[in-house]
Amino acid sequence: MKRLRPLVASAANWEPPVPRKHFYAMLLLTGLTLSAVAILPAPGDILERPLRLELPISTSGTATNEDNTEFNAIPDHELMDPALPDDDIPADTGPEWQDYRVRNGENLTTIFNTLGLSTTTLYKVLDADGKNNLARLKPGQNIELLIDQDNILQEMKIRLNIKQSLEFKRVDDNYSVNMITEAVEWQKRGFDGVINGSFYVSARNAGVPASHIKKIANLFQWRLNFASDLKKGDKFKVLMQQETVQGKNTGNSQLLGVEVLSKGKRFSAWLAEDGNYYDAEGQSLERGFRRYPTHSRYRISSTFNPARRHPITGLVRPHEGTDFAMPIGSPVLATGDGVVLKATRHPLAGTYVVIKHGRTLTTRYLHLSKLLVKPGQKVKMGDKIALSGNTGRSTGAHLHYEVRINNRPVNPMTVKLPMAEPLSGKAKRQFLAKVQGYRKELAAS
Known part of the structure; x- marks a missing residue:
C-alpha cells in the first residue's frame, strides 16, 4: 500500500503562489493599510459638518441672510x-444692576427697545403694573435694571418719587410688582486715600464701595489708565451720598465727585443736574461717537x-x-x-x-x-x-x-451713545457752584 504525501509542506520548502518580490510588496501594502485604519476615529467621533446652503447672490447686492x-x-x-495691557479691575462675571435715565419723549417701549429687551417681556411688565404707573415716566427719572447674560430682565426698580418705588421681579415666566413706601434721607460721606499698589486695592482700603470704584474707572477711562498712569504716592478723594431709612443704610448710594492727583496734575469728575459727570471746568468726560x-x-x-x-x-x-x-x-x-x-x-x-x-x-x-x-x-x-x-x-x-x-x-441705531457736549450758560454756572460745595464737603470730611 502506497504511503500518502503529507498535506502540509515544511516551512523551509514553502513557496508563495506569486513571484517572491510581488508577494513582499503586497505584504507591505497590507501593513500600511491596517495602520491607517487603526488611527482613524470611530464613526461616532466624527463631527458632522453643517450643510452649507449656497444661495444665488442678489443682483441688487442687498441680501443679508447671514447667520453669525x-x-x-x-x-x-x-x-x-x-x-494688549489691561487693568486689574475685576471683570463682570454675572448680571449687574445698571442705571437708565429717562430722556425727553421716551416711554417704556422705546427704553426696552434701546436695551434690546423683547416685546414679550414689555407686555408682561405692563400687565403686572395694574395702576399704569409706568405710563407716567418723566425725563430724568432713574430706572434700575438687572438683566442676566441671556438678555432676560430679572428685576427692575423705578423710584416714582422720593418716598415711593416700584419693584418688579421675575417669578417663573411672569413678573410680580411691589410698591415700596419709605421715608429716606441722604447723608454725604467722603473718602481719601493714597495709591499703594493698584487703584482698586487702594480705594477698597480707603472704604470706597467696589461699585463706585468701577464707576470711577469708567469715568476716567479716556483720561487715565489706572494700570499704568497711577504711581505709588498719588492721592485721591471721593465724595458720595448714601440713602438711609431711620438712620440705617439701605445700600443705595450715589457718587457725587472724585479727584485724583497724579504727577502734579488734578483729574476730577463731578455729578451735574443732568445726571452726567463733568470735569471741574464743565467739560464732558465722554468721547463722542x-x-x-x-x-x-x-x-x-x-x-x-x-x-x-x-x-x-x-x-x-x-x-x-x-x-x-x-x-x-x-x-x-x-x-x-x-x-x-x-x-x-x-x-x-x-x-x-x-x-x-x-x-x-x-x-x-x-x-x-x-x-x-x-x-x-x-x-x-x-x-x-x-x-x-x-x-x-x-x-x-x-x-x-x-x-x-x-x-x-x-441696538446700534437706538442705543444711547456717549456724547461730548460741554456745559454752557446757566447750566454751567449752576454746576460750578455745586462743585465748590462738593469740594467744601470733601475738605470737611
Whole structure:
C-alpha cells in the first residue's frame, strides 16, 4: 500500500503562489493599510459638518441672510490680543444692576427697545403694573435694571418719587410688582486715600464701595489708565451720598465727585443736574461717537432683532447688529476712539474687525473685503479701518455692524451713545457752584 504525501509542506520548502518580490510588496501594502485604519476615529467621533446652503447672490447686492450666531457667541475677552495691557479691575462675571435715565419723549417701549429687551417681556411688565404707573415716566427719572447674560430682565426698580418705588421681579415666566413706601434721607460721606499698589486695592482700603470704584474707572477711562498712569504716592478723594431709612443704610448710594492727583496734575469728575459727570471746568468726560460706520447713509437691509426667525432655516437666530447694503470696497469707519482688539478672518464672520472703546463698549464690523488696521492699533472716530465686502457666511454685499456693552449686544441705531457736549450758560454756572460745595464737603470730611 502506497504511503500518502503529507498535506502540509515544511516551512523551509514553502513557496508563495506569486513571484517572491510581488508577494513582499503586497505584504507591505497590507501593513500600511491596517495602520491607517487603526488611527482613524470611530464613526461616532466624527463631527458632522453643517450643510452649507449656497444661495444665488442678489443682483441688487442687498441680501443679508447671514447667520453669525456661532461667531457672536464668542465673548470679547476671547477676541482680545493677549499682548494688549489691561487693568486689574475685576471683570463682570454675572448680571449687574445698571442705571437708565429717562430722556425727553421716551416711554417704556422705546427704553426696552434701546436695551434690546423683547416685546414679550414689555407686555408682561405692563400687565403686572395694574395702576399704569409706568405710563407716567418723566425725563430724568432713574430706572434700575438687572438683566442676566441671556438678555432676560430679572428685576427692575423705578423710584416714582422720593418716598415711593416700584419693584418688579421675575417669578417663573411672569413678573410680580411691589410698591415700596419709605421715608429716606441722604447723608454725604467722603473718602481719601493714597495709591499703594493698584487703584482698586487702594480705594477698597480707603472704604470706597467696589461699585463706585468701577464707576470711577469708567469715568476716567479716556483720561487715565489706572494700570499704568497711577504711581505709588498719588492721592485721591471721593465724595458720595448714601440713602438711609431711620438712620440705617439701605445700600443705595450715589457718587457725587472724585479727584485724583497724579504727577502734579488734578483729574476730577463731578455729578451735574443732568445726571452726567463733568470735569471741574464743565467739560464732558465722554468721547463722542458717531451713529453710522459709513460716510454715506446706505440703506439698512436688516435691523437689530434679538428674536429674528432665520429666513433660510426657519429657526430663531438673533440678529445682533444692523446690516447696511453697500457695494464691495466701500470705506468702513470707526464709530469712536478705541483700540483694535481683532482684525482677522472667521468662517462665519468673514474678514472682520473688533474695536474696544474704553472699558465697557466694543464695536464689531463683519464681512469685510480688506483690512486697513492691525490688532493693538489705536484709532480715532472716523478713521477708515476697512473696506466692505461679502466674505464669510453672507449672500450679498453688505456690512454687518454691532455695538456691545459689557459684551451684551444692543441696538446700534437706538442705543444711547456717549456724547461730548460741554456745559454752557446757566447750566454751567449752576454746576460750578455745586462743585465748590462738593469740594467744601470733601475738605470737611
